Amino acid sequence: METTPRQIVAFGGGGFSMESGNPLLDDYVLGLCKAERPRACFLPSASGDADHYIVRFYRAFSAHRCEPSHISLFRREQGPTDLRRHLLSQDLIYVGGGSVVSLLGVWRAHGIDSILREAWEAGVVLCGLSAGSLCWFEEAVSNFHGDAKRVRGLGLLPFSNCVHYERGGKRQSDYIRFLREGLSGGYAAEDGAALHFVGEELSRVVASRPEARGYRLDMAERRVVEMQIATTYLGDAGAMPAAPVPEALSTPAPSAAG
Amino acid sequence: MSGNGRLPAAATPVRRILTLGGHEFSSRPPDRAVCELLLRLARERGGERPRICILPTASGDTSEQIASFYAAFGERSCEPSDISLFRLGRRPVALRDHLLSQDLVYVGGGSMVNLLAVWEAHDIASILSVAWRQGIVLAGQSAGAMCWFEAGITKSSGKPRAAAGLAMLSGSLCVHYNNEPERRAAYLAAVADGMPSGYGLDDYAGLLWEGEGTPSALTARRGARAYRVSSQAGKATESPLPARFLPAPAPAALREDIAEFRRIRTMRKRAGWLG
Numbered sequence: 001m002e003t004t005p006r007q008i009v010a011f012g013g014g015g016f017s018m019e020s021g022n023p024l025l026d027d028y029v030l031g032l033c034k035a036e037r038p039r040a041c042f043l044p045s046a047s048g049d050a051d052h053y054i055v056r057f058y059r060a061f062s063a064h065r066c067e068p069s070h071i072s073l074f075r076r077e078q079g080p081t082d083l084r085r086h087l088l089s090q091d092l093i094y095v096g097g098g099s100v101v102s103l104l105g106v107w108r109a110h111g112i113d114s115i116l117r118e119a120w121e122a123g124v125v126l127c128g129l130s131a132g133s134l135c136w137f138e139e140a141v142s143n144f145h146g147d148a149k150r151v152r153g154l155g156l157l158p159f160s161n162c163v164h165y166e167r168g169g170k171r172q173s174d175y176i177r178f179l180r181e182g183l184s185g186g187y188a189a190e191d192g193a194a195l196h197f198v199g200e201e202l203s204r205v206v207a208s209r210p211e212a213r214g215y216r217l218d219m220a221e222r223r224v225v226e227m228q229i230a231t232t233y234l235g236d237a238g239a240m241p242a243a244p245v246p247e248a249l250s251t252p253a254p255s256a257a258g
Numbered sequence: 259m260s261g262n263g264r265l266p267a268a269a270t271p272v273r274r275i276l277t278l279g280g281h282e283f284s285s286r287p288p289d290r291a292v293c294e295l296l297l298r299l300a301r302e303r304g305g306e307r308p309r310i311c312i313l314p315t316a317s318g319d320t321s322e323q324i325a326s327f328y329a330a331f332g333e334r335s336c337e338p339s340d341i342s343l344f345r346l347g348r349r350p351v352a353l354r355d356h357l358l359s360q361d362l363v364y365v366g367g368g369s370m371v372n373l374l375a376v377w378e379a380h381d382i383a384s385i386l387s388v389a390w391r392q393g394i395v396l397a398g399q400s401a402g403a404m405c406w407f408e409a410g411i412t413k414s415s416g417k418p419r420a421a422a423g424l425a426m427l428s429g430s431l432c433v434h435y436n437n438e439p440e441r442r443a444a445y446l447a448a449v450a451d452g453m454p455s456g457y458g459l460d461d462y463a464g465l466l467w468e469g470e471g472t473p474s475a476l477t478a479r480r481g482a483r484a485y486r487v488s489s490q491a492g493k494a495t496e497s498p499l500p501a502r503f504l505p506a507p508a509p510a511a512l513r514e515d516i517a518e519f520r521r522i523r524t525m526r527k528r529a530g531w532l533g
Contacts (some may be wrong), residue, residue, distance in 0.1 A: 047344060074317065075369075076413070
């Protein structure tokens with residue numbers, strides 16, 4: 001029996017939520033689905049299920065390229081009654097941005113956290129941006145509100161994660177500070193960059209903008225080491241489709257960041 | 259004044275919670291009556307220009323709920339504000355400081371399960387408990403009413419079912435009592451089955467809890483009722499509570515007309531004096 005790989009694509013920021021007119025990341029995640037017309041379910045929980053956000057999802061994931069649906073946990077009287085069945089029947093689960101703290105709170109209340117783990121193990125591609133990226137990791141660096149906070153995520157990926165990363169910016173200094181304080185190593189992604197994990201391994205970093213990058217950050221002998229990860233720009237001819245094969249981490253530009 | 263010259267110790271603030279079975283922030287008479295009551299309660303604590311904050315968490319912070327709140331209170335003598343936990347990224351608020359500086363905190367309707375889950379994630383309930391002890395009025399409708407009790411009947415998962423609340427008020431509550439027979443039936447079954455006894459509230463019926471003891475029932479629409487629901491010999495019984503009727507104040511438009519009339523009258527008088 002063929003086994004389907006477990007896949008997560010964690011966007012630092014981008015896709016229809018942030019890059020109107022640039023469908024590269026959204027095309028990439030749809031391209032990972034084997035089905036001709038993949039079933040794609042949007043989870044806008046981190047936004048409080050904002051109507052305008054749901055409308056934008058349906059515009060970006062229109063019915064001619066996939067079978068779109070969404071689950072609104074604030075309006076359960078509409079939509080699928082059996083959440084587990086619906087989510088496990090998808091090819092792609094796309095998690096929107098917003099508040100990762102609220103997202104995880106609502107998910108736990110509806111048992112979505114354990115369903116998503118099941119979906120991941122069953123080969124449903126999981127993806128999302130911002131809060132929808134942070135949620136998959138063991139721990140997240142959340143800058144959503146006030147001072148940066150460490151937030152415990154679903155823990156599907158045994159790393160830390162930082163989104164909307166900016167070298168030389170506050171996100172970087174916060175992440176480095178947390179690593180020094182004992183946060184486990186992990187990955188950062190700039191807006192437009194997406195970390196594609198197969199199983200628990202980073203398979204590749206793809207980007208919807210030529211300059212967007214992903215980074216690996218770790219503690220090495222009491223120093224934080226930041227390594228830029230080779231990134232495939234999806235706008236280059238031949239960059240698609242994706243090959244979900246784990247590759248060795250390439251680190252062409254190592255730099256000590258503290 | 260006490261004999262030793264010191265100021266008397268401040269009296270322990272009265273803890274107040276207003277729970278409403280259902281209403282909207284519209285210009286219809288019963289909704290205006292509810293707004294007037296909220297303003298009155300807020301003024302009793304905060305004077306002429308009280309601070310009133312809405313927590314629209316249960317709706318997912320819909321702009322609709324927030325806008326209707328501002329439409330109702332924006333033109334009145336008060337300082338309305340909102341805390342959108344889902345929008346803190348764009349609109350940061352010092353949660354504790356802001357909530358504890360209010361005279362009344364109003365909790366909107368929506369999903370009771372999500373409300374409590376998001377509050378727990380942001381540690382809001384403990385702040386509201388402090389607010390309550392400090393005499394800040396807590397109020398809410400639907401999910402925002404049931405959340406204060408030990409238990410309520412929520413439709414957060416589609417079908418009505420029992421859900422635990424914050425237990426700041428003892429007993430249970432079921433809202434939209436007249437409008438949602440399914441919810442009422444689920445409540446009666448739950449109480450018969452051992453859920454703590456409590457209250458059923460029709461839309462536009464409310465219970466005002468002041469200090470210890472039993473609440474007083476209020477109604478903003480003729481025929482809207484509050485019920486005491488308890489279990490006797492494994493069967494739930496309902497008994498309607500005598501309720502005080504809240505008359506609706508003149509609508510805002512009429513108040514404006516009156517003000518306009520007064521302005522014109524003044525101008526005429528002045529014109530008369532000048533002419």
